[in-house]
Amino acid sequence: MKKLVLVFLFLNCSLFVSAQSVWKSDKAHSQLKFDITHLGVSTVSGAFTDFDATITASKPDFSDAIFALTAKTESINTGVDKRNEHLKSADFFDAAANPEITFKSNTVKSAGKDKFQVTGDLTMHGVTKPVTLELTHRGTVTNPMSKKPVAGFRATGTVKRADFGIGPKFPAPMLSEEVMIIADGEFGPAN
Numbered sequence: 617m618k619k620l621v622l623v624f625l626f627l628n629c630s631l632f633v634s635a636q637s638v639w640k641s642d643k644a645h646s647q648l649k650f651d652i653t654h655l656g657v658s659t660v661s662g663a664f665t666d667f668d669a670t671i672t673a674s675k676p677d678f679s680d681a682i683f684a685l686t687a688k689t690e691s692i693n694t695g696v697d698k699r700n701e702h703l704k705s706a707d708f709f710d711a712a713a714n715p716e717i718t719f720k721s722n723t724v725k726s727a728g729k730d731k732f733q734v735t736g737d738l739t740m741h742g743v744t745k746p747v748t749l750e751l752t753h754r755g756t757v758t759n760p761m762s763k764k765p766v767a768g769f770r771a772t773g774t775v776k777r778a779d780f781g782i783g784p785k786f787p788a789p790m791l792s793e794e795v796m797i798i799a800d801g802e803f804g805p806a807n
Contacts (some may be wrong), residue, residue, distance in 0.1 A: 636674050638671070638806040638807070639672075640668070640803060640806045641668060641670070641802070641803055642802040646669065649661060649663045650798070651795070651798070652794075653791070654792075655789055660699075664688065667685060669683070669799075670806070671803055680724065682721055683720070683734055683736065684721070685799075688715065688716060689704065689709050689711040689715055689717055690711045692704060707786075709740070714741050717738075717739065718739045719739075719747075720736050720737055722735055730755070734751045735748045740775075740780045741781050742781075745779050750772050752770045753767065762804075766803070767803045768801070768803075770800050770801075771798075775794070776795075777791070777795060
């Protein structure tokens with residue numbers, strides 16, 4: 617009887633593990649961007665161009681998903697080389713000492729049809745803080761070229777520079793305290 621119970625437990629655990637799907641970001645169709653206000657009158661935009669993101673979920677609507685992202689700090693790009701180098705310096709991100717920015721979700725709550733609030737830990741500049749992002753699942757379709765499923769997502773949120781010790785020598789209004797994060801991504805099955 618004991619062996620039968622163990623076999624049953626093993627099979628149930630195996631089914632649960634196999635039901636988990638891992639989705640990886642398609643780098644050619646994904647972006648990790650940010651906007652910050654300069655002098656209170658204009659917006660400066662930039663992006664981290666080297667990043668990987670994964671979604672682990674067992675439900676097709678992704679309501680139980682775990683989102684994870686790692687971005688290379690050195691990949692920051694605002695379109696202005698001199699500004700990029702300054703942002704990589706100790707005045708801002710200190711990319712040499714803090715080579716990665718990471719996010720891992722802790723909770724996903726429904727916020728309407730195909731909309732979620734995703735709360736997780738963001739680590740940037742050596743500081744980890746909880747953040748909440750607004751997430752929209754834009755749908756899941758079959759890519760006509762690869763014949764594989766593709767899921768689209770958009771996440772937006774705001775972080776405060778001071779919470780992460782980024783750019784303390786440049787207070788508002790020189791640079792806004794709040795930075796808007798915009799992440800757009802297409803994800804496909806990892807296997």
